[in-house]
Amino acid sequence: EPEVTQTPSHQVTQMGQEVILRCVPISNHLYFYWYRQILGQKVEFLVSFYNNEISEKSEIFDDQFSVERPDGSNFTLKIRSTKLEDSAMYFCASSEGSWNEQFFGPGTRLTVL
Amino acid sequence: AQSVTQLGSHVSVSEGALVLLRCNYSSSVPPYLFWYVQYPNQGLQLLLKYTSAATLVKGINGFEAEFKKSETSFHLTKPSAHMSDAAEYFCAVTSSGGSNYKLTFGKGTLLTVNP
Numbered sequence A: 001e002p003e004v005t006q007t008p009s010h011q012v013t014q015m016g017q018e019v020i021l022r023c024v025p026i027s028n029h030l031y032f033y034w035y036r037q038i039l040g041q042k043v044e045f046l047v048s049f050y051n052n053e054i055s056e057k058s059e060i061f062d063d064q065f066s067v068e069r070p071d072g073s074n075f076t077l078k079i080r081s082t083k084l085e086d087s088a089m090y091f092c093a094s095s096e097g098s099w100n101e102q103f104f105g106p107g108t109r110l111t112v113l
Numbered sequence B: 001a002q003s004v005t006q007l008g009s010h011v012s013v014s015e016g017a018l019v020l021l022r023c024n025y026s027s028s029v030p031p032y033l034f035w036y037v038q039y040p041n042q043g044l045q046l047l048l049k050y051t052s053a054a055t056l057v058k059g060i061n062g063f064e065a066e067f068k069k070s071e072t073s074f075h076l077t078k079p080s081a082h083m084s085d086a087a088e089y090f091c092a093v094t095s096s097g098g099s100n101y102k103l104t105f106g107k108g109t110l111l112t113v114n115p
Helices: none
Strands: A005-007 A010-013 A017-022 A033-037 A043-050 A053-057 A065-068 A075-079 A088-095 A109-111 B003-004 B010-014 B019-021 B025-026 B033-038 B042-048 B056-058 B064-068 B075-076 B087-097 B101-107 B109-114
Touching: A005 A088, A005 B056, A010 A017, A017 A033, A017 B101, A033 B101, A043 A065, A043 A075, A043 B101, A075 A088, A075 B109, A088 B056, B003 B101, B010 B019, B010 B033, B019 B056, B019 B109, B025 B075, B033 B064, B042 B064, B042 B075
Parallel strands: A010 A109, B010 B109
Antiparallel strands: A005 A017, A017 A075, A033 A043, A033 A088, A043 A053, A065 A075, A088 A109, B003 B025, B019 B075, B033 B042, B033 B087, B056 B064, B064 B075, B087 B101, B087 B109
16 A cells, blocks of 8 residues: 655754754645644644645745756655754645545654754 | 644553543644544554544554544543553644644653553
């Protein structure tokens, strides 16, 4: 069964460093998303992406964040200068259409020291 | 804006007992509602969804949920809990915007099943 994959499963970085979180969505899906969950808090929407551009982003998704689909398979989230408060589990999701089920990856746990 | 409240961050039941996980939503437009389950070290898996068709929705693993507009609720139930149901459960509502439909999640309810 096709699934969304994410790498790495755990990333530890120093404050101020850049990190790139990687996702491989399901191959025939056209809509891509990033969510995050700070420990003990809700899963929060960050950004959605369709047709090679951002279609919606939340207030959390400031200039420190960017997304890219560098090739036909990967979907990445970059944080340019990490802060302590960026420590969270980051989930990638994809869907076939805008109203279709979103399939989630297993997440990347980001720890900023 | 839409929001979801899950009552009870932790629910503990005995194996074979009824499972009831509560979810209330707030929405100014007709919502689409979802329940996701997360097993340890795995991603979020869709259990079931309400998309304005039948108000009683059946999902995987014997779970079902009923959409009650008058109560703004979408509680998840299962008649008889199994040890394998132990996981975290998230209720979510759609929030339209742009050309995508982002999900707004509740804080989650951790279900423990005791032998």
